[in-house]
Amino acid sequence: MATLFDTRRYLSNFDAARTGHVFTDVLVIGSGVAGARAALEAAHYADVTLISKRTMEDTTTRWAQGGVAAVTAEVDSPARHREDTLGVGCGLNHPAAVELTVREGPTEIQRLLDWGLRFDESADGFALTREGGHKMPRVLHAYGDATGRALTDTLVRKLRAEPRIRGFEDCFVIDLLTTDEGCVGAVTYHEKYGHQLVWAKTTILAGGGCGRLYRETTNPELATGDAVAMAYRAGTRLRDLEMIQFHPTTLYIAGSSRALISEAVRGEGAWLVDRNGQRFMTAFHPDGELAPRDVVSRAIAITLAQTQATSVFLDVRHIPKKDFVKRFPYITESCAEFGIDVSRDLIPVRPAAHYMIGGIVTDLGARTTVPRLYACGECTSTGLHGANRLASNSLLEGLVFGRIAGETAGRAAAAQPAPAGPTALHSATPPSPKTRLDLADVGLSLRSLMWRNVGIERHGDRLQETVEIIEFWTRFVLDKVFDTPEGWEVQNMLTVGRLIAGSALRREESRGAHFRSDYPGTNDQAPPQHMDLRRSSDGPVFEPTAVGSAS
Template identity: 40%
Template sequence: MTQSAKSTERPAILIVGGGLAGLFCALKLAPRRVAVLTPGAVDEGAASFWAQGGVAAAVLDTDSPERHAEDTVKAGAGIVDAEVALGMAREARARIDDLFSFGVPFDREGSNFTPSREAAHSERRIVRVKGDTAGRAIMETLVRAARASSSIELVEGFSAQELLMRDGRVIGLRALHRGGATRDFLAPAVVLATGGIGHLYRVTTNPNEACGIGLAIAARAGALIADPEFVQFHPTAIDIGADPAPLATESLRGEGATIVDRAGRRFMADIDPAAELAPRDIVARGVFASIAAGRGAFLDARVAVGAEFPTRFPTVYASCRTGGVDPVRQPIPIAPAAHYHMGGVATDARGRTSLAGLWAAGEVASTGVHGANRLASNSLLEALVFSARIADDLRDMSEEAPSVQNLDSARAQDALDAALVEELRDVMARDVGVIRDRAGLARAACAILSIEAATTNAQLRNMATTALFVASAALARRESRGGHFRSDFPQADAALAQRSYMTLAQARALAEEAL
């Protein structure tokens, strides 16, 4: 049953999502009152818990923010906003210090951080925790701090359905409780921190909650979306049949692990001079091609890590052992998996979207720092930097919540059709995946529109909306760049070296034109 508008919640600031971006923003806003909505318990489900590498930051004397920004621009394949990337890199050390002050146990020797190196970084700048446990360590620390904060209300068990609007301004959120009731939450400011879109794909490293809901509800309210075609497929998901697929962190390759085929041949050296340390899109396509050719793909860390695997990379080791693989003695079977979305709700340098009253941070946002291909471990950094900026932007906002007059009531809807969800995931994996072409993308657009028309369920409708953006933007970009590869347009086109922006109406028109 839908609650009446008179009984709606009135938090001062509403943050939708309890991952790194959401919790860090809430903590930086203290002592301002904040409500953080999460679909499950705040200490479960968020993709931030699963991040293995760490936070990219220039913390060594041999490094600099300028070099970090240069690597970011280079990895982004020509469409990174260089000014925004440099600003992020310059704020990185301060955000690391924030986390350390909260109690995150980063790897250190004495008073110095001991960063590792990952693909496409020119320096060792991945600040980590016990090799591959940075995400969990950071999140456990922030969850404890949030639960202890008197200014933060954790509202658990609510899934976003749609933004509430009046006169072109976001005034709150309609959400569905896991018990079945719908509730309207009103606020003078809403911050989307809902994560990415990985669960739209059959093979992904992301949790089930990462299904593009934040992008969709913003777009359906009229927000501008940027760069939705650019999806990063992680080349070394552990291929043991799990959903989501566990990840073999890129740090393994940074420490010398190699990628081989079934015959033990290192094939990435034939594809790129950087071999295993090439940008992720190149490695993902190389792995995809080897598997498609029947040669398989494996990550071999027996020499680089060997007997130290259980202590240096405990998360990866446990995942492998669960799947029946002993990485100390065996190469790890791998496959590309949907991992990170460079696109999202378009924001400015302060995290403001095109809609008044709405901000976005983390993977749901598109700030311009990732371009066509995110540099490894810049994701946690972006979430930290922009959620801190949003907190600064919101700190002086009035605490008065909007009135409830003239709010629409919730509409009846179908139950979630699991078969249609799985159909959508299959369509995205088959036709909007690592390698794309016009025929497949047009086929995907047709299927997505059909799925959207077949349901009134808010979650599935929102999943289809986000899928439509990815397919439509991929149709429109007739070139290959970064995470977007078109086999019918395999080269980059200098004339298209720019970001893409579109509304839902434009995405729908592109899809319908392709039919």
């Protein structure tokens, strides 16, 4: 049945004849690792406008702790990195995307070094950590657990120094503009300039993930799924949205904002224990604490139910304090703020939504299914992660596919004429006669619903109920024309929530990050399939697609 999700093309009203216009060669939406890397590459070929909804530095990338996975050690090889990535991907990886990423990884690391980023070193070279799913130490980090901050500082310094890149900060992209030519730019809102139409020869979408759809999440407030929602409205193909990765260990103390306790802590030898002090992971997986994230998250959920506890604990007391503090200064400080001395006390943890594995379908050139539109970073489904992301592979993906998106879109912009430009484009949704809304309450209700029904363990009945509830809420949220980012974010979150729940409902098996208690096994009777979807006027059309078929 058609809902406002399916009939409403633009969230805001505008008229090209009356709105301010900006013209650029390449428009990049997002300043995280993917958007920044894309902009820096595109600037070799064309003029670039980079838009971020907050400051350029304020991204999910900035919060990354563990590091970047890449082959730098002599004993390691791209083949081993590829095997580990495929090993956790549960049959949904695209081998070509995996191969490309692991092979280009070392070049991207060298480029960061050339740009001044200093990764931590040991006596034998880089100080490498082994994280869950990696068969050997491979993860580079900087300032201990402040890798994201170091990476962001390096990239943003480059962005601000590049004369061909113009940054628009605190500027909200409401929607992608589309015509018969494909994507021709975006509709934006800035407190000072109001609505503007940014016309671009090519557009790169790098808007990040959607962790804020869940009550328990490691993601910062900006991760509201805007990129996926606007791509859906613009008609791109989306894939495997049901694959949400839950991070097993976030600090579970009221008021701690679910601070992440990096996987690297377990990589450095931490144990997971239950409320009775018993280690439990060895009963669930031969790799114990270093099992893939979905296995650890589910093991914790089961242990919590068995022990009737609200958290399990990380035990790092056997790791020399000076080593732990040096390696994890941020985590040590976060714990200390709540009176936890990591050398004496257990650290209470439980899982939280962490990473959007699926997203906008892109090919090896970062092209989406809409002409002139490219995408990279967490908002995409490149085929690298399959059904489960290998730890620390997402910063790597952002670097590799960011570079590719920048090159493909930059070259295309240099070679093709500008879009037809200010046309008769307009959007006019009549004012809604319905009641005013408590937007914050809608957001909170959605987060609780998603955590309860579309979290670590799912069931068909509850997924069906979730779709129905969200569609009901749509009737009085999607009919409104908001004039602030808070309203557009809630509309985007409802859109993405409905698509995640719908995809999870249709995948009638358990695979990777997606666990269905009514279908606890993986369907081995048929070749693995992606859950693709696209928009139609009758609602999302779900199209299971063979892995490896053309995007």
